[in-house]
Amino acid sequence: xxxxxxxxxxxxxxxxxxxxxxxxxxxxxxxxxxxxxxxxxxxxxxxxxxxxxxxxxxxxxxxxxxxxxxxxxxxxxxxxxxxxxxxxxxxxxxxxxxxxxxxxxxxxxxxxxxxxxxxxxxxxxxxxxxxxxxxxxxxxxxxxxxxxxxxxxxxxxxxxxxxxxxxxxxxxxxxxxxxxxxxxxxxxxxxxxxxxxxxxxxxxxxxxxxxxxxxxxxxxxxxxxxxxxxxxxxxxxxxxxxxxxxxxxxxxxx
Amino acid sequence: xxxxxxxxxxxxxxxxxxxxxxxxxxxxxxxxxxxxxxxxxxxxxxxxxxxxxxxxxxxxxxxxxxxxxxxxxxxxxxxxxxxxxxxxxxxxxxxxxxxxxxxxxxxxxxxxxxxxxxxxxxxxxxxxxxxxxxxxxxxxxxxxxxxxxxxxxxxxxxxxxxxxxxxxxxxxxxxxxxxxxxxxxxxxxxxxxxxxxxxxxxxxxxxxxxxxxxxxxxxxxxxxxxxxxxxxxxxxxxxxxxxxxxxxxxxxxxxxxxxxxxxxxxxxxxxxxxxxxxxxxxxxxxxxxxxxxxxxxxxxxxxxxxxxxxxxxxxxxxxxxxxxxxxxxxxxxxxxxxxxxxxxxxxxxxxxxxxxxxxxxxxxxxxxxxxxxxxxxxxxxxxxxxxxxxxxxxxxxxxxxxxxxxxxxxxxxxxxxxxxxxxxxxxxxxxxxxxxxxxxxxxxxxxxxxxxxxxxxxxxxxxxxxxxxxxxxxxxxxxxxxxxxxxxxxxxxxxxxxxxxxxxxxx
Numbered sequence: 235x236x237x238x239x240x241x242x243x244x245x246x247x248x249x250x251x252x253x254x255x256x257x258x259x260x261x262x263x264x265x266x267x268x269x270x271x272x273x274x275x276x277x278x279x280x281x282x283x284x285x286x287x288x289x290x291x292x293x294x295x296x297x298x299x300x301x302x303x304x305x306x307x308x309x310x311x312x313x314x315x316x317x318x319x320x321x322x323x324x325x326x327x328x329x330x331x332x333x334x335x336x337x338x339x340x341x342x343x344x345x346x347x348x349x350x351x352x353x354x355x356x357x358x359x360x361x362x363x364x365x366x367x368x369x370x371x372x373x374x375x376x377x378x379x380x381x382x383x384x385x386x387x388x389x390x391x392x393x394x395x396x397x398x399x400x401x402x403x404x405x406x407x408x409x410x411x412x413x414x415x416x417x418x419x420x421x422x423x424x425x426x427x428x429x430x431x432x433x434x435x436x437x438x439x440x441x442x443x444x445x446x447x448x449x450x451x452x453x454x455x456x457x458x459x460x461x462x463x464x465x466x467x468x469x470x471x472x473x474x475x476x477x478x479x480x481x482x483x484x485x486x487x488x
Numbered sequence: 489x490x491x492x493x494x495x496x497x498x499x500x501x502x503x504x505x506x507x508x509x510x511x512x513x514x515x516x517x518x519x520x521x522x523x524x525x526x527x528x529x530x531x532x533x534x535x536x537x538x539x540x541x542x543x544x545x546x547x548x549x550x551x552x553x554x555x556x557x558x559x560x561x562x563x564x565x566x567x568x569x570x571x572x573x574x575x576x577x578x579x580x581x582x583x584x585x586x587x588x589x590x591x592x593x594x595x596x597x598x599x600x601x602x603x604x605x606x607x608x609x610x611x612x613x614x615x616x617x618x619x620x621x622x623x624x625x626x627x628x629x630x631x632x633x634x635x636x637x638x639x640x641x642x643x644x645x646x647x648x649x650x651x652x653x654x655x656x657x658x659x660x661x662x663x664x665x666x667x668x669x670x671x672x673x674x675x676x677x678x679x680x681x682x683x684x685x686x687x688x689x690x691x692x693x694x695x696x697x698x699x700x701x702x703x704x705x706x707x708x709x710x711x712x713x714x715x716x717x718x719x720x721x722x723x724x725x726x727x728x729x730x731x732x733x734x735x736x737x738x739x740x741x742x743x744x745x746x747x748x749x750x751x752x753x754x755x756x757x758x759x760x761x762x763x764x765x766x767x768x769x770x771x772x773x774x775x776x777x778x779x780x781x782x783x784x785x786x787x788x789x790x791x792x793x794x795x796x797x798x799x800x801x802x803x804x805x806x807x808x809x810x811x812x813x814x815x816x817x818x819x820x821x822x823x824x825x826x827x828x829x830x831x832x833x834x835x836x837x838x839x840x841x842x843x844x845x846x847x848x849x850x851x852x853x854x855x856x857x858x859x860x861x862x863x864x865x866x867x868x869x870x871x872x873x874x875x876x877x878x879x880x881x882x883x884x885x886x887x888x889x890x891x892x893x894x895x896x897x898x899x900x901x902x903x904x905x906x907x908x909x910x911x912x913x914x915x916x917x918x919x920x921x922x923x924x925x926x927x928x929x930x931x932x933x934x935x936x937x938x939x940x941x942x943x944x945x946x947x948x949x950x951x952x953x954x955x956x957x958x959x960x961x962x963x964x965x966x967x968x969x970x971x972x973x974x975x976x977x978x979x980x981x982x983x984x985x986x987x988x989x990x991x992x993x994x995x
Binding site for chain 2 (some may be wrong): 281282284286292294295298299301302303306326328329332453456458459460461462463466467470478479480481482483484485486
């Protein structure tokens with residue numbers, strides 16, 4: 235039984251570091267393995283939605299995300315990472331979902347993507363969630379429980395919290411007390427869970443600055459040929475040294 | 489923001505790919521524009537002739553020094569002046585009569601301006617001139633090039649003739665002027681000479697000698713006068729000590745004796761001098777006065793008494809008196825001579841002054857004459873040289889203009905050909921999007937590489953993310969590449985087709 239599990243782990247993670255795991259870690263794995271997975275995305279689907287997986291041909295890309303994962307998850311207490319940018323269409327969602335996917339490579343860790351982009355967010359499309367309740371529904375409707383807004387992603391150990399259908403972008407959702415209680419609950423649902431917030435642009439939106447209250451680290455995505463040094467410095471000032479983990483240069487041209 | 493040159497190249501390509509739609513549009517529009525221009529580009533034909541200017545012909549060494557070869561230094565400029573002047577205009581208009589006759593004066597001017605613009609005259613070697621005419625019509629190019637060449641040759645020869653004729657007539661005129669001047673100074677010299685005979689440097693020396701001689705004579709006479717005066721004083725002293733009368737010497741006898749002595753002396757003097765000589769006159773006077781005294785003796789009582797008393801005159805006294813009288817005469821003669829000599833000296837001195845003035849005037853006249861003569865001689869020589877030069881030019885031997893290359897009807901057009909347009913159009917429009925990307929990347933302050941981002945002060949950089957390429961993206965990119973290739977092929981085919989049409993048109 236254990237042999238089969240090991241093989242399965244090796245197959246999905248590909249990092250084969252199983253024997254170094256201690257007893258605590260093994261219990262995490264067992265706990266995590268209980269996570270419900272009704273449907274797993276095929277490689278074609280992952281490719282289509284530009285989600286990395288260990289066997290991806292572009293190993294450089296996979297390795298770069300592994301490195302980001304390593305440096306961003308070094309301190310387990312700082313497990314809420316907000317990904318933001320200076321302008322729209324900077325590749326924040328791409329980076330956020332792949333950072334989450336790379337964290338989920340590790341059998342002892344779970345990741346969750348929180349889509350804070352309002353109605354513009356694409357998380358529900360990428361992970362084929364459809365019109366299911368999300369953050370806005372949780373805040374507007376008291377009947378909805380935390381379990382109702384967390385959805386499967388189709389990737390092992392990766393969960394998705396979409397924005398939801400009700401409410402508008404300007405409804406001060408992220409400063410609502412229920413949003414804070416939601417964040418606290420999901421943070422503590424699993425002991426080694428990493429939450430990646432897919433946030434709107436920091437200089438354009440007040441939401442991103444509000445979201446900084448609930449996050450532990452901030453990553454700034456700088457896309458190819460889009461931002462000037464003044465903008466980057468302004469963004470770095472807004473984020474502040476305490477939470478700013480660093481900038482990511484996104485070479486993807488779109 | 490670019491940190492190194494290699495990045496710039498990579499970024500140029502990336503940016504061009506990013507803006508490929510704009511790049512394709514640019515390539516299509518530019519290449520089609522160039523194709524359009526090349527289709528409408530007029531074919532220009534140039535016909536030219538080359539003229540050799542030979543100034544070193546056989547006559548030059550033969551006539552070295554005696555004839556001055558007229559030269560045309562800047563041939564092309566000279567040729568330009570000839571082929572662009574009013575005469576040339578009329579000459580060319582005569583040839584192009586059909587084109588010109590319906591034009592107004594203003595139009596004619598423009599027409600001529602157009603011809604001038606299309607004509608080019610240049611030095612192609614030290615003594616080669618190329619005259620070319622550019623036109624869309626090859627026959628017209630040849631016609632004008634040929635006629636402008638002929639015009640240049642005939643006008644050059646005429647101009648040289650005119651030039652040497654002018655030079656000759658100028659020198660001849662100058663020679664005439666100097667001839668007249670020479671005659672004038674010759675006459676002035678002749679006249680002066682005849683008016684001032686003996687007024688030459690030689691006679692000046694003679695006069696000086698004469699002055700010296702006269703001065704010496706005056707000095708000698710002065711000495712003689714002094715001597716005579718001293719003698720007179722001595723005799724006067726002796727006379728005062730002697731008694732006037734001595735015994736038994738009758739006064740009459742004494743006078744008689746004295747007269748005879750004087751007579752003898754007079755006779756002696758007359759043998760040498762004329763009666764006007766002062767000594768003769770004085771002696772004559774003395775004789776006359778003695779004779780008067782003689783005749784008075786008979787009447788004089790006092791004398792009779794003394795004679796009767798038998799007293800005689802003292803002979804020494806008599807002698808001294810005679811001597812005194814002689815010296816007195818000599819003294820008078822000397823003084824007269826000094827006076828006359830002084831007068832002569834005055835005359836000679838004024839004559840010497842006259843001679844000096846005359847010599848100065850003479851020297852000036854001679855100088856004028858010599859100067860004029862030298863210039864006249866030189867001009868005569870130059871006039872002969874000019875005459876020979878003129879004759880050389882009249883005989884067309886001074887400068888030969890030979891057509892080395894006759895203007896022919898050009899077959900191939902000049903200037904930009906279709907192939908140039910094709911290369912420029914295809915390469916240029918292909919490179920333009922890259923060039924623009926390069927320019928923009930050079931001045932763009934935004935970040936286009938991870939390395940550049942890392943250079944920003946105080947910014948922690950976690951790393952870079954490369955593109956996630958999936959199948960659909962690859963399909964899109966490959967489609968784009970295929971589309972670009974297709975467009976390129978279509979454009980090249982269009983160029984090929986137009987080039988083919990051009991070749992057919994030429995054939």
